[in-house]
Each structure stands twice: as structure tokens, then as C-alpha cells.
Amino acid sequence: MGKITGFLDFARQETPERELEVRIADFGEIYRSLSSEELSTQGSRCMDCSVPYCQSGILLHGMTSGCPTHNLIPEWNDLVYRGAWKDALNRLFSTNNFPEFTGRVCPAPCEGSCTAGLHGDAVTIKQIEREIVERGFREGWVQPRPPKYRTGKQVAVVGSGPAGLAAAAQLNSAGHWVTVFERADRPGGLLTYGIPNMKLDKDVVARRVKLMEAEGVRFVCHIEIGVDYAVDGLKPDFDAVVLSIGANKPRDLDLEGRELAGIHFAMDFLRENTRHLLSGDFRRTSISAQEKHVIVIGGGDTGTDCVATALRQGCRGLVQLEVLEANPSERPSDNPWPEYPQVYKVDYGQAEARNRFGQDPRAHTVATKRFIGNNSGMVVGVDTIGVSWKTLANGQRQAIEIPGTEATISGDLVLLALGYLGPEDPLLDRWGVQRNSSSNIQAPYGSFATSIDGVFAAGDARRGQSLVVWAINEGRACARECDRYLMGSTDLP
Numbered sequence: 366m367g368k369i370t371g372f373l374d375f376a377r378q379e380t381p382e383r384e385l386e387v388r389i390a391d392f393g394e395i396y397r398s399l400s401s402e403e404l405s406t407q408g409s410r411c412m413d414c415s416v417p418y419c420q421s422g423i424l425l426h427g428m429t430s431g432c433p434t435h436n437l438i439p440e441w442n443d444l445v446y447r448g449a450w451k452d453a454l455n456r457l458f459s460t461n462n463f464p465e466f467t468g469r470v471c472p473a474p475c476e477g478s479c480t481a482g483l484h485g486d487a488v489t490i491k492q493i494e495r496e497i498v499e500r501g502f503r504e505g506w507v508q509p510r511p512p513k514y515r516t517g518k519q520v521a522v523v524g525s526g527p528a529g530l531a532a533a534a535q536l537n538s539a540g541h542w543v544t545v546f547e548r549a550d551r552p553g554g555l556l557t558y559g560i561p562n563m564k565l566d567k568d569v570v571a572r573r574v575k576l577m578e579a580e581g582v583r584f585v586c587h588i589e590i591g592v593d594y595a596v597d598g599l600k601p602d603f604d605a606v607v608l609s610i611g612a613n614k615p616r617d618l619d620l621e622g623r624e625l626a627g628i629h630f631a632m633d634f635l636r637e638n639t640r641h642l643l644s645g646d647f648r649r650t651s652i653s654a655q656e657k658h659v660i661v662i663g664g665g666d667t668g669t670d671c672v673a674t675a676l677r678q679g680c681r682g683l684v685q686l687e688v689l690e691a692n693p694s695e696r697p698s699d700n701p702w703p704e705y706p707q708v709y710k711v712d713y714g715q716a717e718a719r720n721r722f723g724q725d726p727r728a729h730t731v732a733t734k735r736f737i738g739n740n741s742g743m744v745v746g747v748d749t750i751g752v753s754w755k756t757l758a759n760g761q762r763q764a765i766e767i768p769g770t771e772a773t774i775s776g777d778l779v780l781l782a783l784g785y786l787g788p789e790d791p792l793l794d795r796w797g798v799q800r801n802s803s804s805n806i807q808a809p810y811g812s813f814a815t816s817i818d819g820v821f822a823a824g825d826a827r828r829g830q831s832l833v834v835w836a837i838n839e840g841r842a843c844a845r846e847c848d849r850y851l852m853g854s855t856d857l858p
């Protein structure tokens with residue numbers, strides 16, 4: 366701990382962002398950087414509190430508290446304070462393969478459990494993480510590190526999201542030959558075709574993939590295992606398989622009028638936008654919000670990404686409907702530190718929409734009743750009703766419709782951002798991979814072994830839709846068990 370009174374002497378400095386009205390004119394990243402001096406000051410705010418919940422990565426009341434990759438946060442805060450950036454980078458890479466992703470998109474449960482945040486403002490951990498790794502790339506400290514020897518074992522990783530990438534990087538470092546299969550045209554999973562460019566520039570993903578290729582990982586895109594490549598062909602060809610296929614089956618809203626044109630899943634909207642952005646012109650996207658009044662159904666992060674994307678495409682109006690109540694502005698008493706704070710937030714998309722249209726696009730406690738169409742079969746709006754929430758005797762929550770709150774909202778593009786129902790079926794059904802009651806792959810955390818010998822599972826496909834940082838955690842831990850299966854023991858961290 367460099368400066369004993371740092372947390373008393375200095376205030377938290379928020380991550381600077383590009384101006385709201387400027388950034389919605391493009392898809393460039395929204396973040397800006399702090400200077401080295403400012404970062405050193407922010408690093409000095411770490412108290413080295415002795416019980417660093419920030420790096421614990423535990424689940425409290427089902428919510429993540431602390432960093433799931435157990436980043437050595439107090440250590441690198443201190444190193445940044447002292448200007449020892451290269452040492453900070455080495456400590457960062459010792460627990461997290463891809464801090465350039467988490468330093469941009471992680472919701473930072475570490476900050477929610479930072480001891481400085483107990484009575485004041487948390488240390489700006491996520492910002493420091495991103496700056497450490499970006500400095501590493503700028504200075505040329507991040508170089509390919511191929512393994513010194515090869516075991517001769519072949520591993521197939523199916524799916525190239527953060528779980529698959531982390532598993533591949535670790536297994537490759539252990540000397541196995543790793544082939545990553547991806548059905549999309551580019552690797553990255555939701556890092557590429559889910560999270561929009563303004564949160565994670567796709568060059569950042571491509572930079573990492575290039576580095577992994579230079580280390581010996583082979584990427585094969587445009588191949589859907591179970592469709593283009595027989596699943597039972599994998600086992601004779603490979604000594605072990607890691608399934609990291611994500612949990613991208615979208616939840617639908619089966620209401621009257623669902624068949625109308627102009628109603629799309631959020632993921633299709635976001636993927637098409639990024640696909641066209643990467644091929645040169647997002648305006649050619651097949652699902653455009655340009656000149657449209659957009660209704661986003663779902664108040665979560667995917668909904669927010671839709672709001673921000675629709676703004677950049679030039680929508681005329683926006684509303685985001687959420688059936689749940691808004692979180693309170695302060696931590697409620699049943700959500701104490703170091704739990705993840707369940708408080709009201711204005712995320713980047715809502716801030717942009719408020720700046721563009723004069724108000725936050727969100728409407729809470731609103732349920733959609735039906736989609737309304739015109740004579741041409743196009744959606745023109747939704748009927749809604751207000752709800753209140755009641756807790757039942759068994760502890761479950763129930764939405765009660767409030768008579769007299771019926772309303773019609775006009776809109777000619779409706780985006781469904783209602784969450785996900787687990788991994789898609791073809792591969793799992795054809796191979797007979799056992800699933801659990803949530804329809805995710807049955808593979809206990811710790812062994813990551815599926816019902817098929819030599820086949821492991823990691824990431825959202827195993828735990829359900831989650832976070833990039835958990836996908837990295839699972840990819841690393843799964844690689845360890847896969848290595849143990851192949852070699853009888855493992856040295857992987």
C-alpha cells in the first residue's frame with residue numbers, strides 16, 4: 366500500500382466518456398482515458414484493507430460479489446500508484462486472460478464490494494484494469510507466448526466467446542493443439558456479435574484473436590458443429606472437447622400480433638448492425654431503426670444496447686418497457702455491502718436517449734398485452750397495462766394488473782430483449798449431451814465434465830446467460846480439468 370491516506374485525500378474520479386451528443390453520431394467506443402498521474406492518484410485510493418472482498422468472486426444471495434477471476438486488485442492498484450505498470454500488467458495477466466474485455470464491459474462487482482465503498486466511493490478498479498492492459502499493448506509488452514513444448518494432444522473448443530477463448534488460451538499454453546470451431550464468420554461470440562462496438566471495439570477482439578493465432582491456436586469459422594460437422598466425428602478426431610456454445614436461445618413474447626412484421630429479437634437487431642458495421646456500412650442493415658419509433662421490451666443490459674444502437678441508426682423516438690419495479694436509489698437494508706448493489710442506474714444508452722429526446726426512455730412496471738398491426742401486417746404499436754408487484758406466501762413475486770392503467774404506445778419497430786432460455790438444441794440433441802432443469806448443459810462447476818467422457822462444458826452454455834468475467838473464469842477452470850483428463854495432472858492455474 367503506497368499511500369496510507371490516499372482514500373481520505375483523494376476523491377473517486379469516474380471513467381471519463383465522450384460527450385453524449387457527439388458519440389451517438391458514430392459507433393466508436395464511448396470511453397476516454399485518465400492521465401498517468403490521475404490513474405496513479407486513483408490507484409492510491411486503495412486501502413489494502415486486508416480482507417479484499419473486491420477479489421473474492423463469491424455469490425451472495427445469488428449475486429456476484431467481488432471479481433470472479435480473482436484479480437489481484439490491491440496489488441496492481443499499488444503498482445499503478447508507484448508507476449510500475451509492467452509489473453501491474455504481469456499481475457493482471459496472472460488471473461485474467463483478457464482484461465482488455467473486462468476492463469471495458471464488466472459491470473465491476475469488485476467495485477460493489479470494495480471496502481472504500483463501505484463509507485465512501487469505491488476505487489475505480491475497472492478503469493485502472495483497462496488502462497494497465499492498454500498500456501501493455503501500446504508499449505509492446507503484450508507479445509505472443511507460444512508454449513515451449515507440445516503434448517501432441519488435440520482439443521476441439523466449440524464456440525469462440527470469452528469462455529471458449531479462455532479455455533483455448535489456457536489449453537494451448539499447456540502445450541495441446543487447440544482448434545476453435547465457430548459457426549459465425551468471425552470469432553468472439555457475444556464479444557463480437559452481441560456487445561455493441563461502442564462498448565467493445567471489434568478491433569480489440571480481433572487483436573486478441575490474432576495474438577492467440579500467433580501462439581498456435583487454430584480458428585475455424587463458418588462451421589456449426591452438429592450441422593456442418595458431425596458431432597460424433599469430434600471424438601475420434603480430438604482427444605478432448607470443450608463445449609462453450611453460449612446460451613443464446615432468446616425468450617419470446619407469445620402475444621396476439623406476434624406474427625406482425627417489424628417485431629424482432631434484440632440479438633438479431635444487434636448482430637445485424639455489427640455485421641454491417643464490420644462490412645463497411647451499418648445503414649445497409651436488414652433491421653434498421655432509422656426514422657422509426659422504437660419500442661424496446663426489456664429493461665436489462667441487452668435492452669440498453671438496443672436503445673444505444675437505435676439512437677446511432679437515427680431513430681425518431683424511443684421507449685423501453687420494463688415489467689419490474691425500478692431499483693431504489695440507495696442500497697436497501699437487505700442488500701448490504703459487500704453484495705452487488707441493486708440500485709437505480711442510468712446506463713450509457715439511457716443517458717444518451719435522455720440527452721437526445723429530453724427524457725429517460727424507461728417505463729417501469731409496464732406489462733405488454735398485445736402487438737397492434739395495420740392492414741399491411743406491419744406493427745404500429747403495443748397495448749400495455751401498469752402492474753404492481755405482490756410477494757406471495759411462498760416468497761414468489763407476482764405481477765398484478767392495475768385496472769385503468771391501460772395504454773397504447775405507438776411504434777413501428779419492436780425489439781424483444783427478454784432474456785435467454787439456455788443453449789441452442791442441435792448439437793446437444795444430436796450428441797445426447799445431458800441438460801439440467803434450466804436446460805443448460807449438465808456439468809458440475811469444478812469438474813466441468815458433461816455426460817460424455819472427454820467432453821467438458823464452460824461459460825453460459827453451462828451456467829446460463831451471465832457475464833464475460835464469469836465466462837473467462839469458467840474457460841480457465843474448465844481448461845484445468847480438461848488438461849488433467851488429458852495428462853493425468855495439471856499445472857494450469
Ligand SMILES: Cc1cc2nc3c(=O)[nH]c(=O)nc-3n(C[C@H](O)[C@H](O)[C@H](O)COP(=O)(O)OP(=O)(O)OC[C@H]3O[C@@H](n4cnc5c(N)ncnc54)[C@H](O)[C@@H]3O)c2cc1C
Binds near residue numbers: 524549830
Ligand atoms: C447483447 C448482450 C450484451 C451483453 N453485454 C455484456 C456486458 O456488457 N458485460 C458482460 O460482462 N456481459 C455481457 N453480456 C453477456 C456476455 O456476453 C456473455 O455472458 C458471454 O459472452 C458468454 O460467453 P460464452 O463464451 O459462454 O458464450 P458466447 O459469447 O455466447 O459464445 C458462444 C459462441 O458459440 C457459437 N456456437 C454456438 N453453437 C455452435 C456450434 N454448434 N458450432 C460452432 N459454434 C457454435 C456461437 O456462434 C457463439 O459465437 C451481454 C450479452 C448480450 C446478449
Ligand code: SF4
Binds near residue numbers: 431438476494
Ligand atoms: S474483471 Fe470485472 S470484477 Fe474483476 S477486477 Fe475487472 S472490473 Fe472488477
